[in-house]
Amino acid sequence: MKVKRLLSSLLALAMVLTATVLPASAATTFPDIQTHWAKSYIEAMTAAGMFKGYEDGNFKPENQLTTAEALALCARTVGLDSSTTMDISVDYFPTLKTLLNNEQNWFYQEFSICLATGILTSSDLKSLYQTGALTKPIEKEDLAIYLVRAMQLGPMADRLTSYPLTFDDASSIAADAKPSVYLLHVYGIVEGDEFNDFSPKLNVTRAVMATMLTRAIAYMQAHGTSPDLPEYTDYAFRQGVISSAIETNGVIQLSLSSDLSGAAIGTVTLPANVTIYENNMETTSSALKSGRHARVCLDSTGTPFAVRVSSELEVFTATVNGIDGKNVAVTADGTGRILTMDRFTQVQVGSKTTGDASIVDAGANYTTAVCKLDDQGRLVAIQFTGGTSTVEGILSSYTRTSTSAASATVQLIGFDGVTRTYTIPSGATTTVDGLVDPLSSTLKDSYVILRLLDEDNTVQSVSVDTKSNYVQGVIKSVDSSDETITITRLSNDRNATYDVTSAAVITYDGETTRLRDLDKNDFVTILLNESDDATMIQAYPSSTTTEGTISERTFGSGTDTTITFVVTQKDGTMVSFKVDLSDPPVVERDDEDSTVDKLRVGDEVEFTVRYGEVTRIEAITQNVNLTGTVERIIQEKSGYTLELTLSDGTKASYAVDNSVSVTQNNKEMTLSSLKPGYKLGLAVNGDQVVAIEIQQAVNTGNKVSGTILYVDYAEDIIYLRATTDTGSEEMVTVSVPSTAVILSASTGKSLILRDLDTGSVIEVNGAYSGTIFQATVILLQ
The missing domain is CATH 2.40.50.100 (RNA polymerase II/Efflux pump adaptor protein, barrel-sandwich hybrid domain)
Known part of the structure; x- marks a missing residue:
C-alpha cells in the first residue's frame, strides 16, 4: 500500500508539492516570532516543510490564510508518499482543469489530494471557485471541517448524533461544522480562548493554522492514522462479516461470512504482528467483534499484514436513478445519494450473478438496490434487482412453441461458440432491422441481441439484424503478412478465406489483440463488409466447458445421427449441445466409462467443447431422496x-x-x-x-420397435429411437449378436446387419439385459 506515516514523510513530500519551503535551518530565524505564543508550533511546521517564510525573512504569523492555502495545507497533512501523490494528480488533472477553468494552477496537486481523500467533493470545489471563496480568508469553522476530513475523521463526524460543545459561543457555530469542532476539541486540536470562545467566524491566521496542524499531525502519528484509498492500492484482500475471532498466543483465527449472501466464506489466520485499523487509526484485536465488517489485506505471499474493521454495515434499500461509470445515483427515504463502486465493492446483479463493478450494465435499467456501507461511508456491497442484461449471437434455429405467433424457442450460437436456448414469451418485444416484426425461421443466421431480466433470465426483447453479415467457425490458418484469415465455417463445414481490413477490431476472449496472435482452432465470429472483408473478429479459446443439469434430450430425424442435449445452468440459462452418434465423445458417468445413450434428463453434467465439437461429457446421476x-x-x-x-x-x-x-x-x-x-x-x-x-422388480419386455438412429457395425450395436405405448420416444441400445436373425418383413428374405442403416424402421424381438436390449429376431419394416 502506498501510504506512509505522517510526520516523517512531510519533508520528502514537500519537494514534490507546488509550494516551496525554506530550509529547516531557517525555521528559527524568523525575527517576528521570537516572543509569539505560537513560536514552537510555527517552528515545527516550517521544519516539516508545511510553511515558508516571506522574502524579507519574517514569518508574519498574523497574516490571514486564504481558503486555497488552507486546503493545500490540509492536503499535505494527509501524508501520502510522492508516488501516490503523482498518481492522484494525473488522475484528477482533467477534472480540476474543468472545475477551475485553468486557474489556480499552483494548487492542482493539493486539490487533487483533497478530492481523492474526501477533504472536498467536486461540487464543494466547484462552489468555492465559482463564489470566489478560494481566494478569500478562511473562517475557523470551515477549516475545522476540512482538517477533520484530512485527519480521516470525516466519516466519524458524519455519524455523530451527539456532540455537546462547552464553548460559550457554541450557538454561533454553523450546524454542519459542530461535529468537526467537537472532535477537534475532544482530541485536543482546538481550545477556547481566554473567554472560552471558539470564534467560528474568525479568519484563520498563519499562527493559528500552524498550531492546529502541529496538534493534528501529532494526534495522527500517535494513533497510527493510515488513509485507505482503494484505487491507489494493489494488495489482494478478503472481506466479509466477522462470524468469530479466536485468539491463541497472539494468533487470531478470523471467520468471515459473505456480505452478499451471509454464507460462510472461510477462516483467515491473522499473525501476531498484523495491524488492525478502525476509523483509519490503529487499534487492538478487541475491535474484531462478531457482526462487524472486516477487510483483510494480504501481501504478495498471501499473508495478512493489516485488517480494516468497520462497525456493522449500514444497510438500506434504494431506488436506482442512474449509473455513470462507477457512480450509482440512488434515492433512499426521499434523499438522493451518489454511491461509488470501488475495487473493494462486491456486486450482485439479479439473484445469482456476483462480481465487481465490471458486471454492472449501465443500460440495464435496474430498479432497486440493496446498499451496504461501512462506517467510512464506502460502498462495501450492492445488490441490483429489476434490471436486464444482454446476450448476443447468431440465430441457429427458431421453433414456434404454441399457437401464438410470438411464443417461440430460439437457439443462439454465441461468439464463444456455445449454443444457448431461450424461450421467447408472448409479451416480448421483437424487432427486425429496427422495425417491430415477429420472429420466423427465415431469420436463421442473423445477428440477434436478447435482453433478459436478471432475476430469472426471462427474455424481455429480441432485436434482429439481418443487414450485417456474420460468419462463424474455427480458425484453420492465419496469414498476418497478407492480412487474411481462413476458417472452417460452422454453417456448411467448408473452408473460407477472408481479407482482414487494416481497421478491423480484433479481440480474444474479450481482450483486444492482433491478427497474428490468433491461433489455429480458436473459435471466431467475423463481421464482413459489403466486399466480404473482415471488419471485426471476436475469437475465443478452442476449448470451453459448461456445467449444468440435462433438462432435455431430442433425437435427429431421418438420416440425422445426432442427439441434442439441453443443459440448464445454475443461472437458468439453457445451453444446447449436438452429439453425433457416428463420432461420439468420451463419456464418464458416476466416475465410470459410459456412452451417450446412457445420459438422461436430470443428470448433472459437464460438457467440454473443443474445436467446435463436444469431446467429453462427465455426468453424475441424481441422488434418490x-x-x-x-x-x-x-x-x-x-x-x-x-x-x-x-x-x-x-x-x-x-x-x-x-x-x-x-x-x-x-x-x-x-x-x-x-x-x-x-x-x-x-x-x-x-x-x-x-x-x-x-x-x-425388473421389466422383462420382449419387443421394441422404432427408427434406427445409428448402426455401429464394428460393435454390432443399433441405437434405436423406440416408440413407446404412449407414442413418445426413447433411445434404446440394441445388441445384435451373431446368432440374431435379421429378416425383411415384406419379403421374408434373410439380411445381415449392414443391410440396416440410419432411418430404417425395425421391430426387434428379444429381452433386456440391464441397460442393453439383446436382439434375437429383427424385422426390417
Missing part, C-alpha cells in the same frame, strides 16, 4: 403419472416425462417397464421427478 411403492400407473401423451405410497405412508402423485432416467442396479431400464407393486427410489427436485431407481 424419496422411496415408495407404485400403486397405479396412468399413461399420458407425454409420459406417465405415477401414484405411489411413500415410505412414510403418505400418498403422492408425480407426472413423469419419458426422458427421465430409470435404472436398476446401476443398469438403464425403460420407463415403460414400471408396474404396480414395484418399489422405487425417486430423485425429486421440487415437484419434478428427475430420476427413478427400481429397487425391486
